[in-house]
Amino acid sequence: MPPQRRRRPEPEEPVPGRRGRRPEKKKSKGKKVLLWTGGSMAFVVLVTGVGGYLYLKHLEGNVSTTDVGNAGSSSFSKDEAFNILIIGTDKRTGEGNEGYGDKGSAGHADTNILLHVAEDRSNATALSIPRDLIVDIPDCETKLKDGTTKVIPGSSGVRFNQSLGDLGRDAGCTMRTVTETTGIKPDHFMMADFNAVKTLTSAVGGVDVCVEHAVDDPKSHLQLPKGESTVEGEQALAFVRTRHAFGNEGDLDRIKVQQQFLGSLMRKMSSSDTLTSPTKLVKLAEAATKALTVDSAIGNVGTLKDIALELKKVPPKNITFATVPVLDNPAEKVKATVVVNEAKAPQVFDMIKNDVSFTEVEQKKKDKKKKEDAAVAARLEGAKSEPSEVRVRVLNGGAPTGSAGQELTYLQNQAGVTKSENAGNAPADIARTTLEYAPDQADQARALAEILGLPGAAMKPGESVTNSQGLPAMTLTLGKDFKGAGVKLDAASVEKPELDNASTADQKLCAS
Structure with a gap:
């Protein structure tokens, strides 16, 4: 409807919208275009905002959560150091995973990394805990599906991987076992199964790996030529699971290869090729949220995003991959398990507890x-x-x-x-x-x-x-x-402990 006619306050000004009156009609048309453009933009922003919110809720629906009680922290803070226990299980879930892991397994703690991120975000430590490490699993309270709680009795002198799955133990029991063994309390946990490796590597278009000799492992079906290759999906899973292609075919050598793989995956996820591709970012978001089970305190996408952004602040050269110092179990004739090396491990644990870097941070100096x-x-x-x-x-x-x-x-x-x-x-x-x-x-x-x-x-x-x-x-x-x-207060004066097979996330290493 056209506006009602009004008396013009000043005769020299034209009536807005009238035709045939002075060149001001272009200005008026410009205002009208601006109005429509502004309205359209507001509508687009509104739709995008609602769509973004709905998509975030969709991603949040992908994430599974577990209530671990006081085994971890009740919230996540962007202003403090934090510890996240990353657990890879051997549970046969997902399509195409029938041939992996133990048949009927409830999902043991097969791969375990305690990730410590420094308060100032200048460095981080990813400490691998061998699944065959002999530990004491403490009593742990778990919450059942009906909302009731049950205390699962502890076990002495057993493999670390039994802290999850056995007797109904959940990730909270694994967190408590880490605290019992190292004195370091994980704040949160992230757990994934076989599908995580397959979907994450496919989402980023593959991960670059390197081997010192050609690999043909009939047990894992891993086949790679000597030198560099790009793996994703089933091939990536075979790479991190094989125990017969590298070293002495033991779990400690497999851990070393997994650390090299994670370093490469970190570099690929933070590369400009990934971060500037909306398609890859959406695939990555879908894959990551579908693959994860986390504690309730970080079970929303906003918190997971905050954690990712805090991790991104740490320079790859200052992310140290290390393994708990261990010795062969002296109680065994045939060496199958390991025990904590009491001569080396306490210093490693203390440095993590006290937020001391394993790398020399030049900026601090x-x-x-x-x-x-x-x-x-x-x-x-x-x-x-x-x-x-x-x-x-x-x-x-x-x-x-x-x-x-x-x-x-x-x-x-x-x-x-x-x-x-x-x-x-x-x-x-x-x-x-x-x-x-x-x-x-x-x-x-x-x-x-x-x-x-x-x-x-x-x-x-x-x-x-x-x-x-x-x-x-x-x-x-x-x-x-x-x-x-x-513990010396000047971190630069602390002697770096002797670590077996330690590396940093920026290093491109070849598995041997």
């Missing part, structure tokens, strides 16, 4: 140099006292409860700082650990800084205090950055 001027750095230079001559009081200024006592035990029993004592809680919490000392205690301060890995910025020249024996002493206040008894 650069930032450290910027923060510390020459005067601060000079605090670390000069003569050092013998540990037995260092007198220090230890206070807890924001570290976890009991930290002062644990650090004192370390100082006295392992570091030789016998003239140390627990002074209880500090007057207030502090963010960074500090060591306050008098000028005549500088040699003692430098000795303790070396033992604890304190940076120059943590050393605070000041006044000495009197210890319980009435003698002058320094004050070590453990802040919120405290990483555990005996």
Whole structure:
């Protein structure tokens, strides 16, 4: 309907919409086009928004969830370090998988990777846990389909893979077993079966792999020429499952090959070829959500997207693939299982628990140099006292409860700082650990800084205090950055533990 005629407020202005009046009709037409265009765009945005929401709900419907109770965390935070237990099961689900795994298996923990992502996203560690590792599985509470709970009794001295599937154990039981074995609590889990490898590799157009010699394995049906190949679908699954094509045909060699495969898959998923292809992204989203079972806390697509975006921040060169240090089981004549190497594993577990990188992060070193001027750095230079001559009081200024006592035990029993004592809680919490000392205690301060890995910025020249024996002493206040008894605070000074077959996600390696 045309608008009603109105009196023009100013005679020189034309009536909008009238024909044959002044050149302004083009301007009016432009406004009309703009109106229609704006309306159309608003409609498109509305439709796209509704469609996007519906598609996200569709993807969310693809994801299966499990309530693991207090085995993990109740939510996901983008501002904290996090641990995700990735589980690959041997359950024969999905079309074409009849020939894989154990017939009738409830789905054991066949492939297990504890992924730790650092708080500052500068690095991550993917720690493989052998399925044949002998562990103690604790009692675990599981939630049944009818909503009731059942406590499944634990088992001692059994394979790790029995933490899932046996006696009705769910992924929460596997998470509890990881905590029992390593002291590291997984926050969440992601579980996939054989189909995940097939569908994910097909979604990205195949994954590049390399072998040092031609492979013809009749058991897995894997056939590859020497050198580089691209695998997807059934061939990709055969590559990660074969135990007879590489090394000594054991599970530890298979783990190494799987780590190389995952590194290549990560590179392919984050490549521009994948990220700029809407078709591949949709296929990838469909494949990933259909393949996954996760804990209820991260069971919505928005949270899974947030996790993916946080993972994307970690440079591939700083994603370390490693395996729990193990030894052949001494109780067996025929070696079939392994046990934790108590000489090496505790340091690996402690570094993950305390968010210490396994890779040298150059940016941290650069930032450290910027923060510390020459005067601060000079605090670390000069003569050092013998540990037995260092007198220090230890206070807890924001570290976890009991930290002062644990650090004192370390100082006295392992570091030789016998003239140390627990002074209880500090007057207030502090963010960074500090060591306050008098000028005549500088040699003692430098000795303790070396033992604890304190940076120059943590050393605070000041006044000495009197210890319980009435003698002058320094004050070590453990802040919120405290990483555990005996763990050096300066990550750059921590010696990297000896890891078997460790690699990083940016390395292109050939399986042998």
